[in-house]
Amino acid sequence: MKVGIVGASGYSGEVLVKLLLAHPRVTLAAVTSRTHAGKPLAAVIPSVRGADRGLTFTDSDAAALAASDIELFFLALPHGAAATYARALVAGGKRVIDLSADFRIAKLETYTKYYGEHHAPELLPHARFVLPELTAPGWKDEVKLVAAPGCYPTSILVPLVPLLKANVITREHIVVNSYSGVSGAGKKAEEMYLYVERAESIKAYGLAKHRHLAEIEEQLALHTGAPTIIQFNPHLAPMRRGIATTITVPASPGGTIEQLYAAWRQAYAGRPFVQILPAGETPDSAHVVGTNRVDMSAVHDPRTGNFVITSVEDNLVKGASGQAVQIMNLWCGFPETAGL
Amino acid sequence: MKVGIVGASGYSGEVLVKLLLAHPRVTLAAVTSRTHAGKPLAAVIPSVRGADRGLTFTDSDAAALAASDIELFFLALPHGAAATYARALVAGGKRVIDLSADFRIAKLETYTKYYGEHHAPELLPHARFVLPELTAPGWKDEVKLVAAPGCYPTSILVPLVPLLKANVITREHIVVNSYSGVSGAGKKAEEMYLYVERAESIKAYGLAKHRHLAEIEEQLALHTGAPTIIQFNPHLAPMRRGIATTITVPASPGGTIEQLYAAWRQAYAGRPFVQILPAGETPDSAHVVGTNRVDMSAVHDPRTGNFVITSVEDNLVKGASGQAVQIMNLWCGFPETAGL
Amino acid sequence: MKVGIVGASGYSGEVLVKLLLAHPRVTLAAVTSRTHAGKPLAAVIPSVRGADRGLTFTDSDAAALAASDIELFFLALPHGAAATYARALVAGGKRVIDLSADFRIAKLETYTKYYGEHHAPELLPHARFVLPELTAPGWKDEVKLVAAPGCYPTSILVPLVPLLKANVITREHIVVNSYSGVSGAGKKAEEMYLYVERAESIKAYGLAKHRHLAEIEEQLALHTGAPTIIQFNPHLAPMRRGIATTITVPASPGGTIEQLYAAWRQAYAGRPFVQILPAGETPDSAHVVGTNRVDMSAVHDPRTGNFVITSVEDNLVKGASGQAVQIMNLWCGFPETAGL
């Protein structure tokens, strides 16, 4: 099966290229980039030298891609741009997995508030936010277009959703602190992201208004049937990849750590990409870099009555490209772990 | 005035050596270390090569130090060991500034619970925890022995105390996430602290039971007149120095961001080592490394009703040795910023 | 085909475990470790959580391993210990690929000078140092035991050997500066390798007497037919993985950059793991981390008459475990790139 990547020159595009080049069931047949059209793949992504099968960046012409024999496209584009390509490709009968925010939010109004005008609102009913471990399996037959979840949301939804559904935790006073490697900001040539500025530095940003809130809270509500407001505090940490999320949330009256683990075990039994660590053993972001996993654990603090939950993932793999490949695997009937 | 350091071979000892060698009002007359006795200072702390005034590590003989003409001693020792030296030195009429936990906790029972047996409990009534910006000025004449605050506690108490006193925030649902550079763990040759293990890694540790809680909560109670329980989530971050603390706390009914800033400004007017940044401008740990400052700011989140407060400091300076020098400056009548 | 790893708890053991777990042609059937016997693989190597096929560390009993149905063993042990296991396993008819120095040096006398007593000297005639891109293909049928090359030697031999053979460079005044990530020192809990000591630091070590010289110079002599002495200056660099080697060597009289590239192209035509970059485009160690490649390029400096050659590799992959897997692939008739 032939697949293509539209916009493969950023950090998640790069990881996607590597995953798809090594994938046993698909052939990466096209990589496009407006900036790099005409350049060999390895000239832009030197880590694939010798393994790039001679691929060359082509121009991102939507009509040409829609007319090609490629069956499935990944969009690794900025939001806004993604919607435009999605329209053409869906119209051409292609399957589309979008890594941008354009189809992550079901409510147009919420999208508009956080991101501005939507460029393909008519596709929203045909799109679906799919977090494979949480989304009910039926999605595979219903959709033309899948939105892969964002990096922060994945690290938050995976631990929280089963606990809210099982009423093990309260819906109030949920406090989430996330620390992301610098690749989370994308490949932007800005002073703030220079090596000298970010090395040996931790800094909060986007407090009280981060865009990922839209997606996180909509998903929490959809999965658990009630509006849920969280405090989300994102930070930049001095590392290239990885997200570490620490969630503090009051236990429900009578809620125990055993119930918490039971809810997790039930939700994620047999899911290879969610690893549940024993209470007291905290996950380490370095252990998941390069993998498609979320590792997580929790403790109960009897002094405060809170659970403290920690989860880690690779922001570019389970938080972006790996999850997109996992979605493809499920959608196309490949083994879930193929190429991961 | 002659000063000495007992136990100068760890990371805070090293910073203390540098600060005291360059201090305009005191002469560093002795540095002791059981391990390094007999070695030139610069052989153990190479960053002071050429500026070490020919100092050599001597053995840590408490009686000899107590009989010397040195007027003030800093103890940069593990807890437990510090108490023993403090006893001998105080008995010899010396001023003592202790950087360990031994005299940070006024209640013997609390100390015992977190640290085990106390080796000089009779000194507790004569000792004082001094955080210069928070402790009432009278302490200078009352004490023989000062406990310098711990690194995490400083980054938490400085923002919180004025807000609790001013009733701008609630006393419940205080959630503190702190991220410390690896030097916070000391110079320990353990696998966990190897470069390869810690680089590109974030990891929570000590959840629900960190020793610094004893000190933080005792101080919060002493300053604000009521018991206060916090959720304290410490983490290791991939950097050498620096602490970044993010505090989420509900605003009191009617509490506004203006009141929060007013409380801070009143508490810290004219204090050079507390820098209050405008709401929305988050502090960066890298900007305070090498300084004796706490930089902090806050925002109000209307969605949750919380304040999100961020503070940063250098764990080895304001969180340890710089603060100890600041204490000495105040105790001995030097300008507060001398040598800092 | 079943394979096993003896001594899988260090950094190259960890990489080897990951490569073999994902390898399409072999089954990792045993991992041994004296320290970790009885622990699940993922408890010691958390990065393989969920992908460890339930493997548990077993004791490193040489006789039991020799009697097992495992056909090929990798030894990821310190030198000295490796020889003892090699003796038992070879006697048991197993194929052995040794990642230590024990069988890298053909001359016993040289081994003894650099490493001390050899524990299985009778095996030396049956062992072979195999750098797949340089060793003549016949080795596959001749040996019982293969020594995988060291990390520094690989980054030096790959660029130098074809140039010496082609007489493009002189045999004198070869100056090699290599910079290695900290994992090159192994997983040693020593102060020197702590995060705080190594971050933001570069330091030379082992000048004029590094053990890898024995292996490098013996190979240069074997391949080129004449003794060759080099200046080898190793350094520690503040990164986890990767080696960057810069070689300065006078061009032979009349030697041109075109001849240099021609010699390289001839030697490495069709070899996927040696990537030759154009003159002027210098390789970056980060681009090869996680790959089994050597990337290299060269420039001619008309001012000095020297070539300046730069090569990079991942010290744990092409410099250790990846190369060992490549050797297995060739030895067992698998595709050279299988699992890499």
Next chain:
Amino acid sequence: MKVGIVGASGYSGEVLVKLLLAHPRVTLAAVTSRTHAGKPLAAVIPSVRGADRGLTFTDSDAAALAASDIELFFLALPHGAAATYARALVAGGKRVIDLSADFRIAKLETYTKYYGEHHAPELLPHARFVLPELTAPGWKDEVKLVAAPGCYPTSILVPLVPLLKANVITREHIVVNSYSGVSGAGKKAEEMYLYVERAESIKAYGLAKHRHLAEIEEQLALHTGAPTIIQFNPHLAPMRRGIATTITVPASPGGTIEQLYAAWRQAYAGRPFVQILPAGETPDSAHVVGTNRVDMSAVHDPRTGNFVITSVEDNLVKGASGQAVQIMNLWCGFPETAGL
């Protein structure tokens, strides 16, 4: 005495600001920047918050600065721009210390070859390259304008000049490999200098044609009376600050390590900023960051007949701003170490 900085918003400008704010003998009276005019100093250089004496960036108007009561100016500008300011300020009777390349090269022809047109060639006879430990003391009375040496050249000239003068080493086959922290590239918002690109990466650059060669070789010739060509291989290393230089050079016939150390000791006796380490103890770049020192040592390799010399410095202090302050101290009759 009042001093000013023209162009204080780059990395060496930032270090210069800190050094001068804390200097006991001068008052920093003006900091200029075209980009930042009107902003408070601490808004641009947050590390000086609370210690910035209320300074505000002013516009870089050369005529106004020349007419001010400021006696000495530091130019922390790109080459080309510096010459223009130097002309106006020297005409106004000011002392000028230039941190750019504009007056480092005595020969106009050499400057033009490496940097293009010179904007104030008439000042060249009145300017002087001053490396305080090497330049003959008479310079203080002869010049109007001092060029502070570059970062790489300082780390190379300090070890080499005394050895060439003493004929302990040959003048041929000098091979210099230098590894610089990323701040050496300046505060440039380019992809190459992003955190994600530079972390965990080593890369050579500018091989066979680095601009600093002009300055290094001119100085070697001036000091030693004969043209000297070196191989200079600069690299970027994953750290913020620091340069580590490793020099391989054949010993002169009969030249011994004792003679080498004797030449160094004679040249640098009583110089606090050059620290000579024993043979076999290699300097570490981390030990000099934040200091104005060069630490260096050497070994003799009997196998090759070479000396291997290693030197380290902080590229922003001894390699730029600290050395500029040291020059000011000597020029103005302050203690050489004042403020350093």
